[in-house]
Amino acid sequence: MEKDTQGTLWEVFVQANPGIPHKHVGSLHASDEEMALQNARDVYTRRKEGISIWVVEAKNIKASSPEDIGSFFEPANDKVYRHPTFYKVPDGVKHL
């Protein structure tokens, strides 16, 4: 594994509008969290992408691996009873 000499790697999440989830937009290198936040503002919010930024050190993100797809996710494919598809929404109800 080659050593990354550019500094710490951070993952950047941007929230487009209040109330909706932060979305992953990319990553960058920075020496510490304050510079990571400022660099994220400069690199990822040039075109009004959002109003809030989260930066997380890449090493703090635990991700599932492709080998896990079989055991983690496929068992849910045939469990149709978990979906709320059998409830018929009454007429006139707008925002359920």
Add this chain to the structure above:
Amino acid sequence: MGQRLSEWCGHGPVLEEDIALTNIALDLVGQATAILNYAGKVEGKGHTEDDLAFLRPEREFRNVLLAEQPNGDYAFTIARQFLFDVYQYYYYQSLQKSKDETLSALSEKSLKEVTYHLRHTSQWMLRLGDGTPESHERVQRAINELWMFTGDLFDMDEVDALLLKEGVSIDLKEVKGKWENHVAELLEKATLQLPVQTFMQAGSRAGKHTEHLGFLLAEMQYLQRTYPDVKW
């Protein structure tokens, strides 16, 4: 200043800083555009902001001497930008109260941009000053070399005095006090020495500049002067 910073484009120490500096450059060019556009209107001779930026010779430019200093190494650029950002911050804060609506609106918008610039360069000053021996030495040298251009930031001539009386412009003496306190405080936190020299370069109000402005303008104005009225 925007022109100087744009020289870093593609040459920044790391990708993120390259973009940070060029973002600041864009903000400053935007501010210059708005200011020169208004100046052209007030002048009443039909000059646009492009005419004023690209067709005036050195002696007609009134920019502060600090802004035309070369980029040097990264510490030099950051130190120069920091001193300028503190200045702009208190300048626009005061100018917001101008009786002139255009200037007041322009200040309010620019203040938001400058608040971010100041945060960015302040953080860099702390990291460079309180960093490695090499970074500390470089930024201290930068501050020492730039110090003699800081007096010029606050010089006022009769036009400035008149504008102040009319409530259009601001009292630079007040700005100077705030600037001195702010800079002293941050330099101390960054473990840097405040220079004690008293000699100050001057002359920007009268259009007298350092040797650097000529070269800077030659590059900036080349295209307009070689192909007058060219359109993209």
